[in-house]
Amino acid sequence: MAAIHTHTDGAIGWIVIDRPHQRNAITMDMWLKIPDAVAALTGDDTIRAIVMHGAGDVAFAAGADVSDLQKMGSDAQALAAFEAAFEAAQASIEAAAVPVIAAIRGACMGGGMALALACDIRIAGDDARFAIPAARLGLGYAAPAVARLMRAAGPMVAFEVLATAREYTADAARVAGFVNEVVPAHNTLKRAGAVAWQIATNAPLSVRAAKATLAALTRQDGALEAAQAMIERCGASADFAEGRAAFLEKRRPRFHGR
DSSP, X not given: OOEEEEEEETTEEEEEEEOGGGTTOBOHHHHHHHHHHHHHHXXXXXXXXXXXXXXXXXXXXXXXXXXXXXXXXXXXXXXXXHHHHHHHHHHHHHTOSSOEEEEEOSEEETHHHHHHHHSSEEEEETTOEEEOTHHHHTOOOOHHHHHHHHHHHOHHHHHHHHHXXXXXXXXXXXXXXXXXXXXXXXXXXXXXXXXXXXXXXXOHHHHHHHHHHHHHHHOOOSOOHHHHHHHHHHHTSHHHHHHHHHHHHTSOOOOOOO
């Protein structure tokens, strides 16, 4: 069963994206459960830091489940519900009172990368691979997720990530600025746990204040109506339908800009 699991180890909470047979691709139900998982851990006053990781060693998360998107088709209401769940999951991590550390092995793609970018620290194994393939699917990427990418890597790199849909190695991601540290793959969880423990031993009010201050200083306010309209146009486009079909049929998509 696809699931989001939590457990604790002393002052450290753990969130596991548990769908290894599908490279931890995240279903609609899983997106909806992530805020509950974050709330369950942050509701425990003894938890001082959280580590999020994918089950197994093949993927942190290969992205949103494309079969879910295929079922939605161009249904505006269904796509809006998905967009809301997608953003709520990221926002819950970003707003968590305690730091959240992403421990990343293998594929960290699309929605998986969005989740990782919502975390405060990203520790990648040297087998990690990163990409946001929205442009290959004909999908407009949500503005809040773009903002998180831009805050991590700057506008030039963010545009490159989105426009090229290229894949980044762990080392390239570190150079680009959206990964804090690269470690041997087998040591990823251990290192993330060690960083979480280092945070947990520090003054929790100081850590919370630091997180809240950084969030306030980097918050992007302003009108996004035009960008949102373009994103919604993508969701209703023939190109989006073609991108989904091509993905499922394992062929190169044929886009026409409509």
